[in-house]
Amino acid sequence: MQKEKLPIDFPDDLTIQNQIQLIVAKGVKPVESFPTYLMNMYKQLGFKYLFRDVTEILFFLLLATVVLLFTGLQGFDQRELIEGSAYTYIFIFSPIVYFSMAFLFFINLRNKSTFEVEMVCKYNLYQLAAFRMLVFSVVSVLINTVVLSFMFAVHPDLNIINALMISITSLSISATLFLYVFMKSRSQVKRIAVMIGWVGINIMLSIFSGPFYTIVLSHIPFIVHLMIILTCGYFYMKNLKNLIFYRDPEGVL
Amino acid sequence: MLVVKNVTKNFGSFCALKDINLEFSNGVYGLLAPNGAGKTTLIKMLSTLIFPTKGEILYNGSNIIEMDEQYRDLLGYLPQDFGFYNNYSPTQYLLYIAALKGIDKKKAKDRVEELLKLVALEDVKGKKMKKFSGGMIQRVGIAQAMLNDPKILILDEPTAGLDPKERVRFRNLLTDLARDRIVILSTHIVSDVESIANEIVMIKDQQLLYKDTIQNICQMIEGMVYETYIDYPEAASFRKQYFSLSEKQEGNSLKLRFISKTSPNTAWNSVSPSLEDVFLYIYQDMVTDDVL
Numbered sequence: 001m002q003k004e005k006l007p008i009d010f011p012d013d014l015t016i017q018n019q020i021q022l023i024v025a026k027g028v029k030p031v032e033s034f035p036t037y038l039m040n041m042y043k044q045l046g047f048k049y050l051f052r053d054v055t056e057i058l059f060f061l062l063l064a065t066v067v068l069l070f071t072g073l074q075g076f077d078q079r080e081l082i083e084g085s086a087y088t089y090i091f092i093f094s095p096i097v098y099f100s101m102a103f104l105f106f107i108n109l110r111n112k113s114t115f116e117v118e119m120v121c122k123y124n125l126y127q128l129a130a131f132r133m134l135v136f137s138v139v140s141v142l143i144n145t146v147v148l149s150f151m152f153a154v155h156p157d158l159n160i161i162n163a164l165m166i167s168i169t170s171l172s173i174s175a176t177l178f179l180y181v182f183m184k185s186r187s188q189v190k191r192i193a194v195m196i197g198w199v200g201i202n203i204m205l206s207i208f209s210g211p212f213y214t215i216v217l218s219h220i221p222f223i224v225h226l227m228i229i230l231t232c233g234y235f236y237m238k239n240l241k242n243l244i245f246y247r248d249p250e251g252v253l
Numbered sequence: 254m255l256v257v258k259n260v261t262k263n264f265g266s267f268c269a270l271k272d273i274n275l276e277f278s279n280g281v282y283g284l285l286a287p288n289g290a291g292k293t294t295l296i297k298m299l300s301t302l303i304f305p306t307k308g309e310i311l312y313n314g315s316n317i318i319e320m321d322e323q324y325r326d327l328l329g330y331l332p333q334d335f336g337f338y339n340n341y342s343p344t345q346y347l348l349y350i351a352a353l354k355g356i357d358k359k360k361a362k363d364r365v366e367e368l369l370k371l372v373a374l375e376d377v378k379g380k381k382m383k384k385f386s387g388g389m390i391q392r393v394g395i396a397q398a399m400l401n402d403p404k405i406l407i408l409d410e411p412t413a414g415l416d417p418k419e420r421v422r423f424r425n426l427l428t429d430l431a432r433d434r435i436v437i438l439s440t441h442i443v444s445d446v447e448s449i450a451n452e453i454v455m456i457k458d459q460q461l462l463y464k465d466t467i468q469n470i471c472q473m474i475e476g477m478v479y480e481t482y483i484d485y486p487e488a489a490s491f492r493k494q495y496f497s498l499s500e501k502q503e504g505n506s507l508k509l510r511f512i513s514k515t516s517p518n519t520a521w522n523s524v525s526p527s528l529e530d531v532f533l534y535i536y537q538d539m540v541t542d543d544v545l
Contacts, residue, residue, distance in 0.1 A: 029323075044352060044355055045352050045353070046352070049349055049352045049353070052338075052349065112336065113334060113335075113336020113337070114336040114337060114338065115336070116300075116302060116330070116332040116334075116336070117330065117331075117332060117335070117336065117350065117394075117397060118350075118353060119302060120300050120301065120302065120325055120328055120330045121325060121350065121353035121354045121355075122322050122325050122326050122353065122354050122355035122401075123322075123352075123353050123354075123355060124322075124325070124353075245321070247318070247321075249304065250303060250304060251297070251298075251301070251302055251303030251304040252302055252303075
């Protein structure tokens with residue numbers, strides 16, 4: 001039997017290029033940058049749904065701020081301030097606001113009865129978490145700054161720039177550590193241990209190696225603070241970005 | 254098409270499902286097994302809430318875990334324990350879930366209205382859900398699963414808490430929906446799927462037992478199901494000899510529906526087996542009182 005040969009015109013270069021572009025445009029999903037992703041998520045969800053639990057957040061924020069203000073303003077006399085105890089206090093307790101908000105969101109995440117429904121949506125709770133954690137860290141810096149300003153008003157001998165740098169450094173290290181542990185471990189105990197451990201270990205260090213700990217904190221150069229903040233900031237943002245695509249090997253339950 | 258390929262799921266040393274192979278195309282699939290047989294594990298893997306230990310699940314050839322949000326975009330899911338926010342009204346809750354599903358605000362409002370009408374909750378759309386009955390909550394759950402007009406609708410024990418009228422309405426709704434999507438309905442209540450499922454999936458001892466039409470599954474015990482009347486004193490010894498499917502008091506006698514593999518007695522009437530008969534026969538070592 002003789003096969004019939006169908007003549008097919010070979011397309012010209014322009015047609016080939018157009019077709020390739022069409023296939024790529026339809027088949028390849030454009031990669032969104034992290035800021036664009038967050039912006040789109042904000043546009044879609046808005047403040048109302050990103051911070052659905054705003055009342056609880058405000059309550060925790062207020063509580064943490066009041067505790068910080070009360071202890072920060074009442075906790076030191078002039079001598080302690082000169083000896084540097086205030087800087088120890090700032091270093092240890094600066095992450096409190098961040099921890100309280102992270103605790104509220106992350107610790108109860110799986111215990112919520114709505115968890116399963118929210119986790120199978122396009123924007124699941126981990127993606128919301130990335131946005132929220134970013135906002136929480138900024139809010140924490142702002143609240144810490146307000147608390148430090150009040151402390152400065154009451155104790156004018158306080159080196160406000162040094163205090164601010166210590167506060168931001170402390171927050172950068174602790175928040176990065178918390179997010180790292182969250183990404184690496186499913187254990188709630190480990191996550192809570194980071195929070196308690198940060199405060200506990202630093203208090204122990206300040207008690208048992210008091211002068212050394214205080215001197216180190218009070219005399220860290222500005223550039224070192226800056227380097228720590230930038231390095232932690234880089235890893236923090238990297239982990240936040242990873243949180244969007246976070247996939248536990250066993251699943252989310 | 255949704256394909257479950259050689260899927261095994263272990264929780265530590267416990268094997269919940271072993272080497273499962275399934276294929277789903279458009280239609281209603283009833284995932285039927287007693288509690289604890291592994292239905293919810295399979296459902297959660299199909300919903301990407303847990304991942305297989307071995308094997309993979311593919312949708313149109315792509316791994317659903319790799320598809321990530323692309324797959325979740327196609328998915329509607331009602332969990333067994335449907336949680337909600339007490340202080341939300343159905344409208345508020347559905348708008349929230351619609352936002353998480355990435356549905357445009359304007360479209361979401363229209364869709365929520367449409368779904369609330371469909372599940373007959375339009376009169377209470379502004380009322381707080383904490384005042385709702387179990388059936389009403391379940392209807393909100395069904396509505397949220399359908400918000401994104403999903404291509405794959407997975408419902409885990411969806412009729413729990415629904416009254417008979419609501420069950421009928423729900424079955425009709427699913428039949429309508431299944432024309433152009435995959436509907437997987439997990440249940441241990443045979444009547445939920447008997448009238449609507451195109452195919453039944455049965456799991457036993459962590460493995461897939463059957464995936465077939467109701468007709469073919471019932472064929473399995475064709476010629477083995479009988480009904481007869483006996484006097485009460487004989488009941489105990491009869492039950493020891495034959496596997497009793499159902500019993501009903503009629504006058505002074507007991508009407509028994511049972512399975513026998515031996516030659517029939519002249520007093521026995523051979524009857525066509527139902528899905529419930531097969532279910533009871535297969536899971537006779539597992540079934541509990543809540544099955545029927």
